[in-house]
Amino acid sequence: MESSKxxxxxxxxxxxxxxxxxxxxxxxxxxxxxxxxxxANSGKAGISRTCAxxxxxxxxxxxxxxxxxxxxxxxxxxxxxxxxxxxxxxxNAEGDIVSDGLMHEMRSSIVFLGAILGRVGRCRLSxxxxxxxxxxxxxxxxxxxxxLGVKITEDHGILDCTAGARPLNADITLSLPSVGATENIMLxxxxxxxxxxxRNAAREPEISDLAGYLIKCGAEISGQGTSTLVINGxxxxxxxxxxxxxxxxxxxxxxxxxxxTNGELMLRGxxxxxxxxxxxVFSEMGCGVYPYDDKIFISARKPITAxxxxxxxxxxxxxxxxxxxxxxxxxxxxxxSVIVENIFENRFMAAPELxxxxxxxxxxxxxxxxxxxxxxxxxxxxxxxxxxxxxxxVAALGAEGQTQVSNIHYIDRGYESxxxxxxxxxxDIRRI
Ligand code: EPZ
Numbered sequence: 001m002e003s004s005k006x007x008x009x010x011x012x013x014x015x016x017x018x019x020x021x022x023x024x025x026x027x028x029x030x031x032x033x034x035x036x037x038x039x040a041n042s043g044k045a046g047i048s049r050t051c052a053x054x055x056x057x058x059x060x061x062x063x064x065x066x067x068x069x070x071x072x073x074x075x076x077x078x079x080x081x082x083x084x085x086x087x088x089x090x091x092n093a094e095g096d097i098v099s100d101g102l103m104h105e106m107r108s109s110i111v112f113l114g115a116i117l118g119r120v121g122r123c124r125l126s127x128x129x130x131x132x133x134x135x136x137x138x139x140x141x142x143x144x145x146x147x148l149g150v151k152i153t154e155d156h157g158i159l160d161c162t163a164g165a166r167p168l169n170a171d172i173t174l175s176l177p178s179v180g181a182t183e184n185i186m187l188x189x190x191x192x193x194x195x196x197x198x199r200n201a202a203r204e205p206e207i208s209d210l211a212g213y214l215i216k217c218g219a220e221i222s223g224q225g226t227s228t229l230v231i232n233g234x235x236x237x238x239x240x241x242x243x244x245x246x247x248x249x250x251x252x253x254x255x256x257x258x259x260x261t262n263g264e265l266m267l268r269g270x271x272x273x274x275x276x277x278x279x280x281v282f283s284e285m286g287c288g289v290y291p292y293d294d295k296i297f298i299s300a301r302k303p304i305t306a307x308x309x310x311x312x313x314x315x316x317x318x319x320x321x322x323x324x325x326x327x328x329x330x331x332x333x334x335x336x337s338v339i340v341e342n343i344f345e346n347r348f349m350a351a352p353e354l355x356x357x358x359x360x361x362x363x364x365x366x367x368x369x370x371x372x373x374x375x376x377x378x379x380x381x382x383x384x385x386x387x388x389x390x391x392x393x394v395a396a397l398g399a400e401g402q403t404q405v406s407n408i409h410y411i412d413r414g415y416e417s418x419x420x421x422x423x424x425x426x427x428d429i430r431r432i
Pocket of ligand 1: 108
């Protein structure tokens with residue numbers, strides 16, 4: 001059955017305020033980390049259920065979050081979900097297999113590998129498929145886990161992993177600051193004994209959020225947010241209550257909606273300190289961007305001007321996840337912008353669809369030249385990945401006429417009912 005579509009009548013200014021939800025890329029590793037609670041004595045009779053129970057607040061209703069909850073249940077956790085609060089009790093979590101279906105449903109399930117190994121000492125899962133952004137290898141994850149004594153065999157796409165003896169002291173240098181690899185090493189080395197040092201670690205705020213959760217559960221971690229993380233294993237982790245950080249990519253997406261429609265928007269429940277590189281690009285476009293406390297006000301009363309060069313970089317550089325959104329906004333601007341995508345091999349999936357809306361974008365390898373045009377025109381377009389889909393919605397808001405975005409299940413992975421949020425600030429958008 002054809003998945004649902006979004007129907008957008010463009011040309012209306014985005015004005016008002018939006019409450020930003022919890023970060024998808026933080027809640028996923030944190031949900032995996034709940035598996036570690038009730039930890040080292042796992043399976044021993046008499047683990048008081050409280051020590052294994054975590055309450056995670058500010059969890060957005062996203063299909064990726066639901067997939068993570070399904071994985072936890074398949075591993076033996078009790079998971080309840082009410083509104084934006086998820087409770088996970090992993091007292092009886094002894095599973096060590098992530099089904100092929102769940103692995104293919106969400107490739108970022110690879111972050112469960114470190115948690116399952118940390119909890120039960122063995123894990124079988126299939127190689128995460130590549131995705132729209134490129135092959136998405138996990139060589140850095142596997143290399144690091146082997147350095148931590150994990151035995152890994154790969155056979156017909158199935159990874160069979162067994163934890164090695166502890167204590168284990170490891171000093172790991174990542175060849176690139178991989179977010180997922182940093183998370184998997186943190187999750188595996190939090191329980192047990194020995195000191196693990198990660199050099200050239202990812203510095204994303206989501207890493208610090210995962211560390212915040214683990215420390216609240218009793219883990220000993222330092223250096224989060226810097227390139228060198230030190231984790232000292234502890235014998236047991238207990239559950240805790242935790243509030244997930246706000247989603248900086250969702251916030252940047254709605255900033256793009258305000259910018260392309262020359263509107264004004266107050267974003268509530270954000271953390272401006274996570275978003276300097278995003279805010280500076282919107283300022284360079286000519287938007288007024290005013291961060292304070294847990295809010296950002298953006299005003300785009302003037303026409304958007306081109307930005308000479310936008311380069312995606314590991315945090316604190318400009319985030320690759322915002323690149324498609326900024327491409328859509330720059331497509332309708334004065335002047336020519338150059339976008340350099342340094343993180344993923346194939347992240348200009350929005351370009352061909354945006355071209356159907358009258359944009360003038362030439363994407364070649366890791367560089368896209370965006371010649372701004374005065375007007376975009378609504379057209380039937382298709383989402384091919386999460387953020388490219390969001391970029392099409394942003395472009396549709398700034399286009400004349402009607403746009404139909406299909407394959408919006410991609411968008412639902414990372415945005416909690418995007419149409420509700422946008423129609424609350426003046427957009428004519430509905431799901432059919
Ligand atoms: C996380 O993906 C995010 N996903 C991505 O968000 C985000 O774009 C990315 O970090 C970069 O910030 C989640 O957190 C669930 P990486 P991840 O490992 O961990 C290469 C979204 O839209 N690499 O930092 O997979 C890799 O191919 C998603 O919300 C290896 O070569 O990102 C990529 O080119 C998309 N070998 C680069 O490193 C490895 O072993 C960065 O990947 C691992 C990664």
